[in-house]
Amino acid sequence: MSDKELIICKIKMRFRILLNSDDLQTTGSDNCTFNKEHKELGKGNFTKIPNGVNGVEDRMSVVWEKGVHAGLLDPCRFVAVTSTNAAKIFNLYPQKGRIAVGSDADIVIWNPNATRTISKETHHHACDFNIFEGMVCHGVPEMVLVRGRICVEDGSVRVAEGYGRFVNTPTRPPYLYDVLEGKIAANEEHNGEEHEEQLNNGLKKLDLGALEIEIPYQEPISRTLLSMPGAGGSVASTPSGRGRVEGTRNMQESTFSVS
Structure with missing residues (x-):
């Protein structure tokens, strides 16, 4: 088995384990069929x-084969992930997803x-190939009733x-929102330091009033530090008696006037 095949195998196994543990609640097919010639339109460009x-x-045969027959799901869980949970998610339960009066x-x-x-020769899909071609499934639907009919x-559709x-x-x-609202209520009731710590991403709230910060004393700078181009590497220069650096022009002494 190649590394790529091993990775795919592990991913498939993980999905089945998540179904069993209720981390995944249901299965679907997103069925949309195209013939081989339609799929080949994207040979040179996958976006097509x-x-x-x-x-x-x-769907149900594959889930039974890879789940129940493989020993990863029990029959009750099979019913849940193929029927009951979907009915609950779409708020159709108990009208759908349950065998009961009413x-x-x-x-x-x-x-x-x-x-x-499974074979393209015997399936009822409107396409000329099957992605599960050749898969042997242990578990077959013998009869399907819709509202009792x-x-x-x-194998014949009526x-x-x-x-x-x-x-x-x-x-x-309720299957979805009761869980969410329960978590929100639990968070609101959970006050105290632990809750406060969670709100601060695991960091305790900082009390600025309780901080003692020592600021060291520094002597005042007694001379002006300027960066002078061409100063020979020294950035320090001494101001003249007039309060400006020697070699610079006093901009207050100007011959400009408005007449």
Whole structure:
């Protein structure tokens, strides 16, 4: 394994560990498909590569394979990072993300013992390649229900046009804001020296009135120090009796007058 492959492997492993520890709460695909010829537009200039790849169809299988099947996630955590937490973040919970009376019957029937190989030949993405090409996944969705109606069964999609409906998403989801507001309240209650020290970046507040500063006495300078060009390296010169440096013109003695 090359150094580059090792780094990529470590990054992938770290993401899965963060999902397990709840440092990452959910997964997404940002699905946006393009054919190979579209992607090749950026061969000579990467800024011309259209953004996006396939992912939405394979997301749950890949998370199960790399998370649960690999021993890094348990099935309950799998449900959380693929469904429940997203519903909470978008303030759709418990209407979505939960199996309960009154909740929408959006359900995936999952077979952990079945396997499938991801391939461009069998996927439903509108593109001619798949970034997960050849990956064998242990864990397959056998049936998908949307509000109680079967829309996927045995790999076949059965979508009724016009069956979708608008779902309101209120602002300030408690899943996010309760945590933030709890931290703010805890900080406000935490008064005292420790809190004050945190506000000063770990430095204690400086009491200027308590400082004792000793200023050493210095003799007054008795002669004028001037920097004179061509003074032979010496920067000290003695003023004349008239209070000016010798060799300089008295600017008060001028023949200029206004007549």
